[in-house]
Amino acid sequence: MEKRNTIRVPFHVRSVIKHGDAVIEGDVKDLSTGGMLFETRGDIPLDEMVQISLFLYGTSSNLSLNISGRVVRKSDAGTAIKFTELDLDSFIHLRNIVSRNAFDEQKIIREFQEFKTEEASKD
Secondary structure, eight states: OOOOOSOOEEEEEEEEEEETTEEEEEEEEEEOSSEEEEEOSSOOOTTOEEEEEEEEEOSSOEEEEEEEEEEEEEETTEEEEEEEEOOHHHHHHHHHHHHHHSSOHHHHHHHHHHHHHHHHHHO
16 A cells, blocks of 8 residues: 655665764665655664765756655665655755656645645644
8 A cells, every 4th residue: 555645756866874873875766755765785774763865966066965864664675764854955956856757746845835734743
């Protein structure tokens, strides 16, 4: 049963995950505004809170997105991480990536509104 409520697109980019004192490098296999699937040989425990750095390289600039997340699933396909905290700039970059690889920009805008509502209810 599909539990995702965000659009997920294939997107391959280098990433570094930090948890505790460990630093694990790997590749993102797919990405959404709510999380990502991370392919690595390193082991990250289930439910572990992590700090994520996504490295985006362009022809004229380099950008790093720094996002907090939690490991929600592990399988042979990779480690699924749900984003728990990201700033507006990072969300906009993620939204742009997803919208260029998907075709429902209005749903992506609703995703951000739902994310912010969820964050506000935690306070």
